Amino acid sequence: MKEKSIGSLSGIPTLLGTLALMLAGTAAIIFAVVLTKSGVGGGGLLVLAGIVLVSLGLFLSCGLYMVQPNQAAVLSLFGKYVGTVKDNGLRWNNPFFTKRKVSQRVRNFESGKLKVNELDGSPIEIAAVIVWQVVDASEAVYNVDDYESFVHIQSESALRAMATSYPYDQHTAGQLALRSHAAEISQHLKNELAERLADAGVQVLDARISHLAYAPEIAQAMLQRQQASAVIAARTQIVAGAVGMVEMALLELQKNAVVQLDEERKAQMVGNLLTVLCSDRGTQPIVNAGSLY
Numbered sequence: 001m002k003e004k005s006i007g008s009l010s011g012i013p014t015l016l017g018t019l020a021l022m023l024a025g026t027a028a029i030i031f032a033v034v035l036t037k038s039g040v041g042g043g044g045l046l047v048l049a050g051i052v053l054v055s056l057g058l059f060l061s062c063g064l065y066m067v068q069p070n071q072a073a074v075l076s077l078f079g080k081y082v083g084t085v086k087d088n089g090l091r092w093n094n095p096f097f098t099k100r101k102v103s104q105r106v107r108n109f110e111s112g113k114l115k116v117n118e119l120d121g122s123p124i125e126i127a128a129v130i131v132w133q134v135v136d137a138s139e140a141v142y143n144v145d146d147y148e149s150f151v152h153i154q155s156e157s158a159l160r161a162m163a164t165s166y167p168y169d170q171h172t173a174g175q176l177a178l179r180s181h182a183a184e185i186s187q188h189l190k191n192e193l194a195e196r197l198a199d200a201g202v203q204v205l206d207a208r209i210s211h212l213a214y215a216p217e218i219a220q221a222m223l224q225r226q227q228a229s230a231v232i233a234a235r236t237q238i239v240a241g242a243v244g245m246v247e248m249a250l251l252e253l254q255k256n257a258v259v260q261l262d263e264e265r266k267a268q269m270v271g272n273l274l275t276v277l278c279s280d281r282g283t284q285p286i287v288n289a290g291s292l293y
Contacts, residue, residue, distance in 0.1 A: 003138040003201070006075060006083025011064050011090025018057040018064075025053030063095035070105045072137035084137050102137040109152065110210055116160050118178065119167045123215035126163050126178070128189060130155045131206040132197070139201030147200050155207075158192040168214065178212055185209060246273045 028050030035046065067073050067088055075082040075097045085091055093099070108131040118124050132151055134140045140147040163178065166185065170177040176184055190207040197204060250266065 001081070001139050001142045003136045004083050006085060006093075008085045008087055008091040008093050011066075011092045014060065014092040015064060015090065018061045021053050021057035021060070025050040025055075025057065028053065059095055060092075063092045063097070065091055065093075065099045065101075067091055067101070070103065072102050072104055072134075074100045074102060074137050074141045076100075081138060081142060100141055102134055102140055104134050104137065106131060106133045106205065108132070109155075111152075111156050111159060113211055114156060114160060114163070115215055116163045118163060119165060122168060123217070124163065124168055124178075125211065125213050125215055126159060126209060127211035128155070128159050129206075129208050129210045130193065130204065132193075133203050133205060134201055135203045136201030139199065144200045147202065150200050151197060151202055154196045155193060158189060158196055162189045162192055168212075178209070182209065242273070246270050249273065 028046045032044070032046035032050065065073060067085060069088050071086075071088075073085045073091070075085060075093060077094070077097055082097060085093070108129060110129045111127050113125045113127045115123055115125055130151070134147065144150045162185070165188075166176055166178050166181075168178050170180045178185055186206075186208045189209075190204050193204040193207055246269075250269070
């Protein structure tokens with residue numbers, strides 16, 4: 001089913017014509033009544049003509065319909081698709097045509113919060129905002145039963161399928177994740193929706209995640225895991241820096257011949273320096289007034 005345009009007449013002249021017919025018919029009926037009361041013949045034919053004119057005016061007025069901006073009227077004749085009218089204003093077509101109006105304005109909606117399992121199997125909550133527009137009114141009317149419901153259901157289905165294809169957090173370099181690659185995830189969702197909604201004459205203009213979080217039952221555990229990962233990363237950097245500082249200190253002492261340290265004293269010095277540099281709190285020095293031994 002592909003959309004095809006069909007012409008239509010301007011509704012204002014047609015409306016004036018139908019009003020003129022009905023006024024003429026009404027006047028004929030009134031004149032016939034006057035002739036009958038005055039005893040002049042021919043009133044019956046005038047009444048019949050008046051009824052025909054009024055009926056014709058009413059019948060032709062059934063072909064009038066309104067088309068607003070960014071709206072299309074899909075016309076059919078006894079179940080057969082005839083064409084689509086997109087001319088704005090009051091229009092007129094065959095009164096036997098069935099007219100179904102379809103809005104082609106840009107619309108958007110936010111899906112409900114869906115609970116799905118991401119790629120690693122963890123339950124998450126996810127929602128998205130979908131911006132869409134009907135571009136083929138005939139496909140929207142005849143290819144699907146209810147195109148608005150179709151868009152909503154397919155959007156949730158595409159969101160579920162997309163969410164299960166990516167992990168929540170990035171675990172390796174270059175890996176796409178729901179939380180860290182919003183642009184790529186949105187494009188994937190948009191492409192998925194465009195493929196699903198193409199047969200309904202709907203174009204997806206934008207699709208973005210509006211809500212993303214771990215499910216309540218695992219949110220606390222995942223927060224602790226994130227905090228532990230942050231602590232490990234910080235500790236790794238602190239230890240690496242501390243080892244470098246200790247190495248530099250030993251090299252400077254040896255280079256300047258400040259003091260000669262045997263292996264045992266070096267080991268003790270390294271332990272003390274690492275304790276000071278890697279400690280969470282400020283250390284309290286203890287001065288040894290006697291011998292090391």
